[in-house]
Amino acid sequence: MPTTGAAATPHATQEITTRTDTREILANAHRDTVRYGLDDYYIVDVDSHHVELDSWPDVIARIEDPVLRDTGQQMVRNWPGAERTALTTFASGMTHQDVGGRVLHQAALAEPVDETDVHRDVTLVRRAMDAMSIDIQVVFPQPMLEIGLHPNKQVAAQLLMAYNSWFTETILGADPRIKTMLGLPFDSPEATLRTIRMYADHPGVIGFLMTSQRSVGVYRNEYMPIYRELEERGMPLGFHAGPNQNDSMTSTMNRFLSAHAMSFVTCNMTHMTNWVINGIGERFPNLKVIWIESGLAWVPFMMQRLDHEYQLRQSDAPLLKKMPSDYMRDMYYTSQPLEVTDLGLLESTFRAVDAENTLLYSSDWPHWDFDVPGRIMSIPFLTEKAKRNILGENARGVFNL
Amino acid sequence: MSTIHPDAPTRHPVADSDQVTEGGRHIVDLDAFTIGLFRFKGTLYAYENVCAHQGGPVCQGRLVHRVVEMLDEAQRSTGAVFDEDELRIVCPWHGAEYSVATGMHPTQPDFSLRAFPVDEEGGTVYVTV
Numbered sequence: 001m002p003t004t005g006a007a008a009t010p011h012a013t014q015e016i017t018t019r020t021d022t023r024e025i026l027a028n029a030h031r032d033t034v035r036y037g038l039d040d041y042y043i044v045d046v047d048s049h050h051v052e053l054d055s056w057p058d059v060i061a062r063i064e065d066p067v068l069r070d071t072g073q074q075m076v077r078n079w080p081g082a083e084r085t086a087l088t089t090f091a092s093g094m095t096h097q098d099v100g101g102r103v104l105h106q107a108a109l110a111e112p113v114d115e116t117d118v119h120r121d122v123t124l125v126r127r128a129m130d131a132m133s134i135d136i137q138v139v140f141p142q143p144m145l146e147i148g149l150h151p152n153k154q155v156a157a158q159l160l161m162a163y164n165s166w167f168t169e170t171i172l173g174a175d176p177r178i179k180t181m182l183g184l185p186f187d188s189p190e191a192t193l194r195t196i197r198m199y200a201d202h203p204g205v206i207g208f209l210m211t212s213q214r215s216v217g218v219y220r221n222e223y224m225p226i227y228r229e230l231e232e233r234g235m236p237l238g239f240h241a242g243p244n245q246n247d248s249m250t251s252t253m254n255r256f257l258s259a260h261a262m263s264f265v266t267c268n269m270t271h272m273t274n275w276v277i278n279g280i281g282e283r284f285p286n287l288k289v290i291w292i293e294s295g296l297a298w299v300p301f302m303m304q305r306l307d308h309e310y311q312l313r314q315s316d317a318p319l320l321k322k323m324p325s326d327y328m329r330d331m332y333y334t335s336q337p338l339e340v341t342d343l344g345l346l347e348s349t350f351r352a353v354d355a356e357n358t359l360l361y362s363s364d365w366p367h368w369d370f371d372v373p374g375r376i377m378s379i380p381f382l383t384e385k386a387k388r389n390i391l392g393e394n395a396r397g398v399f400n401l
Numbered sequence: 402m403s404t405i406h407p408d409a410p411t412r413h414p415v416a417d418s419d420q421v422t423e424g425g426r427h428i429v430d431l432d433a434f435t436i437g438l439f440r441f442k443g444t445l446y447a448y449e450n451v452c453a454h455q456g457g458p459v460c461q462g463r464l465v466h467r468v469v470e471m472l473d474e475a476q477r478s479t480g481a482v483f484d485e486d487e488l489r490i491v492c493p494w495h496g497a498e499y500s501v502a503t504g505m506h507p508t509q510p511d512f513s514l515r516a517f518p519v520d521e522e523g524g525t526v527y528v529t530v
Contacts, residue, residue, distance in 0.1 A: 008415035008429035008436070008528075011450075015426075016461045016493040025493065028456050102463050102491040102498075368496060372455055 018108040022124055022366075025105055026131035032374030038133040041388060043373050044395035045137045046334045047240070047292050047362035048128065050121040050171065051109070052141040052163060053084040058170070060086055062162040068155065087159060089150050090143040094245065096256035103368040122174040128365050129177060132372055135392065136401060137363075138179050138206070139171065145242045148186065148214025157185035164195060172204030179399070181207035181238045181290075186214060189222040196229050206399040207236035207290070212267040213244050219278035227284045236288040236332075236398055241268045268294040269302060272328070276306060279319025281327040288398055290332040293364060297339045300352040303328055329354050332398055334362035335376065335390065337369040347381045356386040360395045410518075416526040421445065424488065428460050435460070436517060436528055441488045441501045447519035447528045448490075448504055453512040457494025464501070465489055 437460025
């Protein structure tokens with residue numbers, strides 16, 4: 001066997017750490033870009049994240065309530081570590097998402113950033129979009145998605161509104177490819193309506209968000225003006241799932257895997273059930289609803305479960321004019337984390353949810369279970385049209401992009 | 402000009418032997434390939450830097466021993482420990498783990514890393530691609 005004289009060269013990055021450049025972490029995504037010709041696809045990523053706690057003192061400074069703002073600023077000034085957590089329930093000692101230091105982009109994107117013309121997070125988002133051939137990326141916060149679990153609902157609403165103010169003025173608008181669905185302070189219907197009216201015309205705001213980890217019934221009458229407002233404006237309402245290690249089910253669980261697998265789904269199962277059985281889809285038939293970051297496997301389960309019960313208990317759901325699963329097919333679902341361990345079940349799931357017309361690609365970058373666009377391209381039973389729809393064309397229609 | 406010819410495997414010098422330490426890794430670029438070199442219990446291994454899960458840069462991840470859960474005679478869990486006889490390379494994208502010695506994922510039979518023949522001679526590590 002011949003031995004060539006050409007030697008290899010050491011790879012520049014021997015081990016990926018929290019300080020590794022996003023472009024290096026995601027360099028292998030370029031293989032998919034070449035293999036699948038992704039530059040020829042319109043790709044909208046409907047779920048990704050930045051780390052708002054990196055800018056937390058700037059968010060605290062935007063709290064409307066002067067006394068609460070001062071309290072938060074005093075925390076930031078005086079309490080060790082509070083510059084990242086003041087007034088929140090974020091528990092850094094409970095952060096197991098990085099699998100014990102095995103998936104470090106979940107822990108931190110602490111890479112050097114030289115650009116000074118935009119906020120650091122804008123640069124990080126751009127690097128991820130470029131690496132994964134993404135055209136439009138919907139960017140969400142992280143701990144603020146758990147704001148519904150805050151024990152003080154007034155503080156929760158103030159924090160969310162302060163974050164919205166900071167995000168829309170600092171991140172949105174810096175790059176037209178960056179969009180968001182702004183979180184709504186659902187504990188206060190008045191503040192929620194004010195938020196919609198304040199930001200609906202911002203070019204970067206393409207919808208609004210119910211952060212799903214919260215104990216509210218979405219059927220409550222005081223929410224109807226919110227749904228009416230969104231429907232009239234043509235703005236989608238998203239339900240973004242989140243973790244909870246302390247509810248009645250997950251508090252029995254001793255492993256993060258267990259609590260993560262369950263809580264990211266059960267919160268949206270709860271809201272979906274209330275939404276469908278209370279006929280919200282009949283009341284607001286033109287309101288576009290998106291279920292985010294629960295994967296897809298739960299959807300056919302809920303369709304079968306609710307259809308079965310509705311067949312026998314129509315009087316419990318008198319507003320319905322068709323089967324619960326029909327209402328569920330009227331809604332939209334983001335793809336991540338796509339459960340692909342059984343292609344037969346996945347194909348059945350895609351059929352059940354009419355994925356070609358309802359599924360929206362999402363990466364969830366930079367979280368530990370993110371999906372690259374190649375995930376969709378590698379599904380063997382999808383047609384070319386279905387792939388294009390899921391990667392971007394469905395989102396183009398939902399968000400009027 | 403490419404030095405890799407798929408139909409004509411060639412033995413390439415890729416590293417000095419002391420660059421691949423016991424229990425460690427050394428990653429090299431060879432033409433269009435990025436290859437992770439590992440040495441565990443005195444044996445060399447070479448894998449392409451592509452995870453079988455979603456294509457992540459597996460060789461650039463954390464090297465860590467397999468975690469095993471211990472049970473006593475009554476099947477009660479007594480906690481988890483590291484098995485120092487099995488070294489794993491963990492893909493930094495999503496956490497998929499592979500045995501350095503086999504290149505196999507522990508639970509997914511169809512997940513394995515692309516391995517290359519590797520040897521060393523005269524203080525140089527060679528990979529055949």
